[in-house]
Amino acid sequence: KPELQGVLHPANYSYTTRMAAMATQKFQQFFQANDKQFSIRFSTQTTLPEIKEGNAIYAGPIKNENQFIGFFNDANPYFNLSGKNLELSGHPTLKNSVFTFGTSLVDQEYAIVAKYPSIGNSEHFVFFSQHDIGVSATVEYFTNNDNLKKFEEKYLKGQKYFTALFKVKGQNRVDTDLKIEMTVVF
Structure with a gap:
C-alpha cells in the first residue's frame, strides 16, 4: 500500500518479553530496597547521547544485535x-575458547554478566543470554545482596570490572x- 507510506508511523510504545518484565521488576525492587531510583528506557529507542550521559544496566537477548554488545566488545x-x-x-592464564549461544535447547543456555567502563565516565552492567532463563536467573542472582557480597569476595578480589559466564x-x-x-x- 504505497499510498499509506506517509500516513503510517511506528507506535511510540513497545511490547515486552517475559525476560524484560522480570528483570525490570527485580531491578526496581533492588533499587527501592536501597533507596535509589532508576529510569527505564527501551534499548530500541535509546540514543548514544542518552547512553553517554550516565551509567547503564542492560538486560536482554544477544540475538537482537543491540548496541550494548558493541560497548561490551x-x-x-x-x-x-x-x-x-x-x-x-589473549588471557594470560586461560586458554582461548569459544562458547556458542543459540542452541535449540530452551531448557539450558549460557548467560553473560559483565561490568565494564564505557564512554565518558560511565559504566555498564549488562546481562545477556539467548532465551529468557539466562537473563532472568542472573538478574535474580545479582539483585540479592548476599550473592553480591559472596561474588565480590570470591571473584573480584579488589578488581572493579569483570565478565562472568553462567x-x-x-x-x-x-x-x-x-x-x-x-x-x-x-
Whole structure:
C-alpha cells in the first residue's frame, strides 16, 4: 500500500518479553530496597547521547544485535561477542575458547554478566543470554545482596570490572539451576 507510506508511523510504545518484565521488576525492587531510583528506557529507542550521559544496566537477548554488545566488545580485553559466539582470547592464564549461544535447547543456555567502563565516565552492567532463563536467573542472582557480597569476595578480589559466564538450566522458561562457569576480572 504505497499510498499509506506517509500516513503510517511506528507506535511510540513497545511490547515486552517475559525476560524484560522480570528483570525490570527485580531491578526496581533492588533499587527501592536501597533507596535509589532508576529510569527505564527501551534499548530500541535509546540514543548514544542518552547512553553517554550516565551509567547503564542492560538486560536482554544477544540475538537482537543491540548496541550494548558493541560497548561490551570495545571495553573487554579478553572477550568478544559476535553473532552466537562468545570468544575468549589473549588471557594470560586461560586458554582461548569459544562458547556458542543459540542452541535449540530452551531448557539450558549460557548467560553473560559483565561490568565494564564505557564512554565518558560511565559504566555498564549488562546481562545477556539467548532465551529468557539466562537473563532472568542472573538478574535474580545479582539483585540479592548476599550473592553480591559472596561474588565480590570470591571473584573480584579488589578488581572493579569483570565478565562472568553462567550456565543456566530451567523448565518452562523458569530457571532451576545456575552455575558460574568462569569469571574473568580486569
